[in-house]
Amino acid sequence: MFEMNGEVDVKMKKKKKIKKKDRLEGMKKEMDIVSVIHKTRRRESWREYGLTSSKAAEVLERDGPNELLPPKGTPEYVKFARQLAGGLQCLMWVAAVICFIAFGIEFSRGTLGCFDDLYLAITLITVVVVTGCFGYYQEFKSTNIIASFKNLVPQQALVIRDGQKNQINAMDLVVGDLVEIKGGDRVPADIRIIFAQGCKVDNSSLTGESEPQSKTPECTHENPLETKNIAFFSTTCLEGVATGTVINTGDRTIIGRIASLASGVGNEKTPIAIEIEHFVDIIAGLAIFFGFTFFVVAMFIGYAFLEAMIFFMAIVVAYVPEGLLATVTVCLSLTAKRLARKNCVVKNLEAVETLGSTSVICSDKTGTLTQNRMTVAHLWFDNVIHAADTTEDQSGQSFDQSSETWRSLARVAGLCNRAIFKPNQESLPIPRRIVVGDASETALLKFTELAIGNMMEYRERFKKVVEVPFNSTNKNTLMLSVHELEDPMDLRYLLVMKGAPERILERCSTILIKGQEMPLEEQWREAFQTAYMDLGSLGERVLGFCHIYLNENEFPRGYKFDSDEMNFTTSGLCFAGLISMIDPPRATVPDAVMKCRTAGIRVVMVTGDHPITARAIAANVGIITEGSETVEDIATRKRIPVEQVNRRDARACVISGGQLKDMSSEELDEALRSHPEMVFARTSPQPPSSPPLIIVESCQRLGSIVAVTGDGVNDSPALKKADIGIAMGIAGSDAAKNAADMILLDDNFASIVTGVEQGRLIFDNLKKSIAYTLTKNIPELTPYLIYITVSVPLPLGCITILMIELATDIFPSVSLAYEKAESDIMHLKPRNPRKDRLVNESLAAYSYFQIGAIQSFAGFTDYFTAMAQEGWYPLLCVGLRSHWENVHLQDLQDSYGQEWTYAQRLYQQYTCYTVFFISIEICQIADVLIRKTRRLSIFQQGFFRNKVLVSAIVFQLLLGNLLCYCPGMPNIFNFMPIRGQWWFVPIPYGILIFVYDEIRKLGVRRHPGSWWDQELYY
């Protein structure tokens, strides 16, 4: 049967996949067509005139506003209805309907006491609705958190219409509009560039690439994502200016398509939802089984059909844990609240636990593992590699700055730099200030600002005469500038130059060593090569720096430097040193990755960066551990071809986007299986092969529970597909946040580890909570079974059961969520979702057949005591039911010969309900104490450490007293003021529960793996 299900499942999945692929390919074709169409349309808005306003209005009418439509949410009433239609809820609806029917029949017959059924029906419906409202409110609240992230400030765009430049709302842009963008702007739509000047665009929100892309009017590639003449909606223009025509708006933009792709990916059920469904099915099944069995038994014994139906209903009410769903929801939301304090906002409550069962984390590199800002990491001068301080708060060690060479190098780095701080940021620490300029210049500016001091003023002192910037179009990889010297007496000009190290070295003839200019001999060239290779292998971007004092006679003051002609010396310079930069890992990440490793969680890195950089960062943060080798490493070490290496010897593996594209899914599975340390680099964002999505699917095929972190729109399908998608709160795009289940407010990977810990804790505690809640179902059920079979007066009423389920026992079961972990849960492997169930066989057996049985005995002892002390001996009770419940029998004799009216018997019955209730309460106090731990002795865990639990017990007792002794209770909830000693009758059984469980735990601790452990550890 399972096999068949499996097959069907696979088939379904395949179908789905084919569909998705078709859709994706269709999309790509469409895109190509769109770009062709727009080539022809270009004439319309060309020539600086733009569209006419009327034409624009017409197109706007046709295409709709230029905004991403939020994915169609489920209608609110459907969400609410879903809360009312779970497995348990359905069962309770059935019970309520039976109550109504019974009430209807009895009312028409005029039977006394038929209103009980009506009240019961109303209570049941209230329970379902209130629980539903609670769940709905939780969902609603988390949706609100997300809504608050949305940027409400409307975006502006500079558009040319009717030949005039206008600032309009980006929402009103239409296809064909001519727009201008400049550094700092967000690109307002998909735009084909027709004019650009030094325009660079940050595509990271789309592709995850941190490298800025330059945009020019030339079409360089047929793939719209690769070509240089298309800028995409929602990316940011870093510098330069550009003009272009709008080719796509709104949901038809690339980003819109990716976003809609995400909503197409089915949301996986969370593991906890599967667990809860699993055991709700069991409970519902058992309830119906019990109910039906006793229905048949009752019919067989000779009860009327209606009576048998009422028995069925009562058994359902007794057996279904009405308060359980509320308990689970409250426990999860408590943890969610706790996590929110630690900067993890949970959108979907169940995601809290998912994090705990996660076995693979696919993490984006940029911004999550790293700080997302280029920082100077190393310097090479005086033939030594110096390490710079890359910590976020500059708390690390700095290098020796006494050398004269350092001063020259810093001067070159500071002067040959176009980046500037935005004004009015003096109060901010330097690393946090906003800089206008590209990443590496920003890094150098901040570095020199930290090392030398106020760079703006410093540059004033060395007045710039001319500058030749990087120019990617003519492949000039160098940048140089000429400055006057700060000493007004020195009339020489200083030429400073930076660029690709080998190109810089070509132009040098000397090198600075300890402040002395030395001829650039072979020995220095070799030293340079070694340093360059070393830094390169760290995945860092290396720049070379050199300078020269121009000859005073040849270049006197007032000499006309021409940046185009280059009419000055550009060779025979003096080499100052190398500076290398990297986007450094966040300080907390290596530790967090280590914790993940001890917790048995694999961290897989997925990045758009170069494989070498990716690998270096992976090694840096511990994703690739020390001593791990890739296949290529082994090949180099053993000097054998890559093909001959046994792939299983390599722990680590770096797979680039290109390789990934060519791999079949089986190959990818195999790779993930055989290499524990995986890095995916240079993953291209092309939607048909969204790499994170493929990786996630592969991990899931291997049975892992996958968490994915991401911020870009391109990540959103993977976030959705993952068991738990984690979006970045600061850097994350709205699409990513929408697709995610959880949001890290501080973008910090370390917060995930906290989340994992909390998730595991809540799984443990939910187990305890559920065990506690399930236990009392047996002492609630047995009175009915005995009542039906042995025909004693009813020991426990339905309303009393509901009082236990919904009033007195809720608080203690929730308080178990505050229990501390029993052991170091972060040293255990993640649970195996197939084997470590939330509710397993031994938990159910222990709760139902052992603790529940003891509680039932306690209840019956107290029941028979109360009956006997009022005059009804136990043996008389047996078989008494039909007389006892005979409304016309007003003189039923008890064991002493006294005669009781029906009403007197009824109040006695309520007294029985109450003593049974009290027995369950007393036993449940013992139960909540034993549930604090599953393995440790309670004396090890501490009796009073969980303050909430202690107050819950006090609350439970107070509520019990209120129900018993509040005037009016007998006729409202069928509680009677009972005698003090009946509180003490169940205490021996409470002690028995406690002692028995201590013995159980002792056996479990002393003999792990034994029969006792297997049968009794849950």
Add this chain to the structure above:
Amino acid sequence: MSTKEETPAADGDKPQTSSWKDSIYNPRTGEFIGRTAKSWALILLFYLVFYGFLAGMFTLTMWVMLQTLDDNIPTYRDRVASPGLVIRPRSLDIVFNRTDPKQYGQYVQHLENFLQQYNDTVQEKNELCMVGEYYEQDDQEEKKVCQFKRNLLRQCSGLSDTTFGYAEGKPCVLVKMNRIIGLKPRGDPYINCTAKRESPLQMQYFPSEGRFDKMYFPYYGKNLHSTYVQPLVAVKLLLTKEDYNNELTMECKIEGSDLRNSDDRDKFLGRVTFRVKVVE
């Protein structure tokens, strides 16, 4: 990693063998519903011991509890502080045709049976007690019973009129008070019946004025007072021709004492309501 081992085992080796039948009996492992015979034996033994112990503990606590009980007086009598009223014949709807003995025969038979214990042959063994005084015998080992002879009920005794007036259309109803151990009603309790209609109904009470004499109290319980008989009050409804074929609602209350007769929840505490309809 676990999937690696599981997948080939499930798909490769024996694809057909793992069916639902295995979940009941798996011949390869010898498992019956997920457990081997030995495992079943162990777990059943465990539960046998466990429930054996529980049953033992239950029996012990019940035994201890029963030891604390007095054989003659219930530990508490607060649930039955005040007695209920009951009528004989045991029916709250007395409907009959006075000309048809078959219809009233059941009532007559019932009354006759009920009054057997009040026969002179039985009652003559009992004491003649002081009228108007409680017959207290707390210190006596053997509790005696006061005589209540059937003939005290006169026309309703079934001695002179064996049909208890049913044949003549003037039926007798016996009102009885529930036995409560140790109950000593203060005052002078008597039964007062009223017909719920505008004009009063003629009635005769036996013994006269419908009194319960104090000598029949207190009651000492089934054990000590095994031959005890409750005092009775008979009400003879003197229906006339006009009353026939009409349903008549009667309410009898105990009055003249501290016994409660107007409880909201208990309609039978010190009172009883019944309907009578005589057809001609």
